[in-house]
Amino acid sequence: MNDHDLRFAKRLVLLNSAVPAVVLGWDAWHHQLGANPVNFAILTTGMLALVFLLLTLLVTPLRVLSGWNWIIFSRRTLGLYAFFYAALHFLIFFSLDRGFSVASTVSEMVQRKYLLVGITGLLVMVPLAVTSTNAMIKRLGGKRWRALHRLAYVAAVAGVIHYYMQVKKDVRQPLAFAAVLAILLGYRWWATLRRPVPAGAGKAGGGL
Amino acid sequence: MQEPDKISQREITDPAVYFNRRQFLQTGILAASAVATGVVYHELNHPAAGVTKTVPLAGLTTTPTNADNGFHAAEPATSFQDITHYNNFYEFSTDKEGVAAAAAGFNTRGWQVSVEGLVRHPRVFSLAELLSLSPPEERIYRMRCVETWSMVIPWAGYSLSKLLDVVEPLEGARYVAFESLLDPQRMPGQRADVLNWPYVEGLRLDEAMHPLTLLASGIYGQALPPQDGAPLRLVVPWKYGFKGIKSIVKIKLVAEQPRTTWSEAGPNEYGFYANVNPHVDHPRWSQATEQRIGQSGRRPTLMFNGYEAQVGHLYAGLDLRANF
Numbered sequence: 001m002n003d004h005d006l007r008f009a010k011r012l013v014l015l016n017s018a019v020p021a022v023v024l025g026w027d028a029w030h031h032q033l034g035a036n037p038v039n040f041a042i043l044t045t046g047m048l049a050l051v052f053l054l055l056t057l058l059v060t061p062l063r064v065l066s067g068w069n070w071i072i073f074s075r076r077t078l079g080l081y082a083f084f085y086a087a088l089h090f091l092i093f094f095s096l097d098r099g100f101s102v103a104s105t106v107s108e109m110v111q112r113k114y115l116l117v118g119i120t121g122l123l124v125m126v127p128l129a130v131t132s133t134n135a136m137i138k139r140l141g142g143k144r145w146r147a148l149h150r151l152a153y154v155a156a157v158a159g160v161i162h163y164y165m166q167v168k169k170d171v172r173q174p175l176a177f178a179a180v181l182a183i184l185l186g187y188r189w190w191a192t193l194r195r196p197v198p199a200g201a202g203k204a205g206g207g208l
Numbered sequence: 209m210q211e212p213d214k215i216s217q218r219e220i221t222d223p224a225v226y227f228n229r230r231q232f233l234q235t236g237i238l239a240a241s242a243v244a245t246g247v248v249y250h251e252l253n254h255p256a257a258g259v260t261k262t263v264p265l266a267g268l269t270t271t272p273t274n275a276d277n278g279f280h281a282a283e284p285a286t287s288f289q290d291i292t293h294y295n296n297f298y299e300f301s302t303d304k305e306g307v308a309a310a311a312a313g314f315n316t317r318g319w320q321v322s323v324e325g326l327v328r329h330p331r332v333f334s335l336a337e338l339l340s341l342s343p344p345e346e347r348i349y350r351m352r353c354v355e356t357w358s359m360v361i362p363w364a365g366y367s368l369s370k371l372l373d374v375v376e377p378l379e380g381a382r383y384v385a386f387e388s389l390l391d392p393q394r395m396p397g398q399r400a401d402v403l404n405w406p407y408v409e410g411l412r413l414d415e416a417m418h419p420l421t422l423l424a425s426g427i428y429g430q431a432l433p434p435q436d437g438a439p440l441r442l443v444v445p446w447k448y449g450f451k452g453i454k455s456i457v458k459i460k461l462v463a464e465q466p467r468t469t470w471s472e473a474g475p476n477e478y479g480f481y482a483n484v485n486p487h488v489d490h491p492r493w494s495q496a497t498e499q500r501i502g503q504s505g506r507r508p509t510l511m512f513n514g515y516e517a518q519v520g521h522l523y524a525g526l527d528l529r530a531n532f
Binding site for chain 1: 234492
């Protein structure tokens with residue numbers, strides 16, 4: 001894949017990942033978010049954050065299993081979109097549901113375990129977003145950067161648990177997310193067992 | 209095969225044209241992919257839309273209201289569109305925005321309701337017989353869902369007590385048990401074990417006899433649409449919405465507290481009483497405030513959903529925290 005194609009592929013991912021946000025914004029502007037628009041927006045952005053987290057975690061297994069090394073380019077974009085949707089999810093909750101009240105937001109969070117789990121997932125994504133640039137990867141060094149970015153697993157697990165905990169009764173959807181996440185994490189566990197990396201053999205561009 | 213050098217210089221596309229064409233093509237693909245993503249996304253995740261067909265309810269009367277009986281909440285009613293497109297009715301779908309579409313065309317022909325148990329005159333009513341017991345009255349009630357959203361709904365129906373007076377509860381009757389239709393053919397949500405079907409609910413006899421407790425057959429002067437519990441449902445305005453059992457086929461007077469679907473599904477989250485109470489939180493969320501559908505911002509939830517003056521006496525001496 002040449003530079004031109006790669007640039008094009010990057011644009012493709014960048015643009016398409018923004019589409020749900022644009023549609024949501026458009027529908028909100030035209031009062032097309034149904035009977036409970038705030039709730040609809042919160043649910044939608046939360047779901048999108050989870051979808052993008054899982055897509056981010058899908059890149060490496062797909063790359064290894066398919067041999068399409070070039071798809072690694074999409075991991076950062078997808079990860080940043082996961083953070084974007086999770087942050088949007090929280091901001092809508094804070095502004096439109098809690099009416100910008102810090103006191104009410106904090107008191108809800110302290111009392112509701114599922115909110116604590118959710119905010120944990122969002123907060124661990126902050127250092128990941130901050131260190132997502134090439135300069136930061138260089139500054140941290142590949143090994144430390146990779147270790148730090150394993151926090152993505154924590155974010156995904158927290159996100160799925162957060163979703164599961166707030167569903168009233170029909171847990172089929174959160175369980176589907178959990179199943180996909182289990183496969184993606186299980187693959188990594190299996191890969192480490194199968195190919196123990198010799199000490200000091202930091203492979204370029206590696207990282208599970 | 210042609211030798212490369214046989215291509216004349218004139219045939220080679222000018223690089224400027226070539227890259228323009230490439231750029232043009234890529235822009236086209238980008239735009240097309242964005243549209244495709246938008247269509248797929250919207251298909252997977254969209255709020256409820258569509259119009260619900262209505263049938264006017266015959267003989268609707270307006271009951272004389274006074275400030276004390278709570279029959280007419282002095283608040284703007286939620287729109288018909290929202291009342292019919294934001295429903296908790298797991299028999300059709302667990303997606304509140306998907307119930308209207310899933311329930312469209314629900315067939316209620318030949319509907320019967322068996323009123324039985326500890327009554328002097330047990331009887332199977334046809335829907336027409338049941339509705340003819342008393343003319344439908346318009347009652348504008350607040351409706352508070354346990355999920356912290358609320359509506360104001362202009363119901364049509366009559367007090368359940370009128371039916372109970374006809375069948376005459378016997379001495380030992382202390383509770384009323386209700387049952388919804390069980391028919392996975394007509395109610396596709398029942399094909400999944402999300403809840404223990406059929407849906408069952410119950411009230412204490414004094415709660416059932418309270419004039420606010422409504423046997424509803426309509427909203428906005430129209431026959432109940434399928435998604436709102438056609439053809440006949442219960443409305444108990446001071447309790448969380450899930451007490452308002454829909455599509456009723458059986459009403460049984462009993463001596464012991466009957467089982468109820470949600471209290472069995474989550475014993476520490478949903479109680480038999482389920483009175484609206486801002487001071488007793490759901491284990492997973494606060495019940496102090498609510499989102500009124502159609503309005504922005506949250507409002508405080510009222511004790512007994514604002515019907516404390518009418519029903520507070522029913523619970524004198526009862527520990528509402530233990531009996532949630």
